[in-house]
Amino acid sequence: MQNCWNAGTKSNTGQQKIRDVSFRRHSRNNLYQPASQASSSSIVSTPSRKVKVHETLEEWQNYCLSTPIAALFTAPGSGLMQLTFNTSLPAQSAETSKAPLPLHHGDHNTQLECEKCRAFYNTYIDMTTTQFMYIEQHTKEQSREQLWHDMRRVRITASTAKNVPVRATTAPDKFLSEHLHPTFPGNAATRQGAEGEEHARQYLQDQGHDIDVKGLVVCPSEPWLAVSPDGVMNRDTLLEIKCPVLVKNQSLTEALAAKSSEIKRMPTGECHLSFNGPKGHYMQVQLGMHCTGLRQALLVIWSNTECLQLNVLYDQTFVEGHISRLHSFYFTHMLPKVVDDFDDGRLELCSRYMDVVKSA
Secondary structure, three states, rough: OOOOOOOOHHHHHOOOHHHHHHOOOOOOOOOOOOOOOOOHHHOOOOOOOOOOOOOHHHHHHHHHHHOOOOHHOOOOOOHHHHHHHOOOOOOOOOOOOOOOOOOOOOOOOOOOOOHHHHHHHHHHHHOOOHHHHHHHOOOOOHHHOOOHHHHHHOOOOOOOOOOOOOOOOOHHHHHHHHHHOOOOOHHHHHHHHHHHHHHHHHHHHHOOOOOOOOOOOOOOOOOOOEEEEOOEEOOOOOOOOOOOOOOOOOOOOHHHHOOOOOOOEEOOOOOOOOOOOOOHHHHHHHHHHHHHOEEEEEEEEOOOOOOEEEEEEEEEEHHHHHHHHHHHHHHHHHHHHHHHHHHHHHOOHHHHHHHHHHOO
């Protein structure tokens, strides 16, 4: 039996012959059309009706007052018509209100020609020096601060740059999904690393060094890039601390001798940081110096029983090459994804982020 919806109960109680039933699958975007063979008695034509759309509550209320039943809307009482007419829309809170963005994307390239992406970038990414100083001062707790998480999510960071696809033919989806919507809650290794960083900083301070703890530092020349340093030592040296997880009874020296180690020991006995290590420590340190404006760094490899310190100088050629690649990836792939997720509500920025935006 095939029912003809809206034809009336009487017309839908009978059965049609099988030859009069249409089994053709139709698109959900198309209105249902009864089979042409169906009898006229089973088809009730529905006149087309224009629906008036009101953009604002005030516009709709004025329309109601212009109708013949206006008195019903304004009559005393708590009926549905009175409640609907006298309703009020909740004011959008300052914490969650978004700056309006253009509806459609344009071309995505390093020139930022897309109007929608440019509007988002100029509002939420490219901020003033005062705003960047506020961000750094109020994210010193780093992973304990939601502002820190949100500021990092919409930017490439020194620690995640290694994961950005190198080849133009590599799909960006995996990196973007993991970066914008991380699901890793931390584990024993990350907790051990956080504790080790505190011990390493204290060790350096006991040696007479001045350590300035930093929050998120946004690169002034590339505000789409940021770093969370483990500190700045003696005002002129970037501090980066690594606390590798050692297997039982393994020494730090033995761990660094592994083929997968970022640290390579030269025949002279000196150690240096590999340019293309699997974890990207060299890139992280170099981008960290670029963001902070420092030209030297101290990489500390820390364990409970050993400590290795490596001096790393700024490598301008290395940095410029990777900045160009990361810049292209950000504006071609990452920024459009950030904008879409933000516009659709899949990526939310905390109230403190929105306060920073409004402080401009």
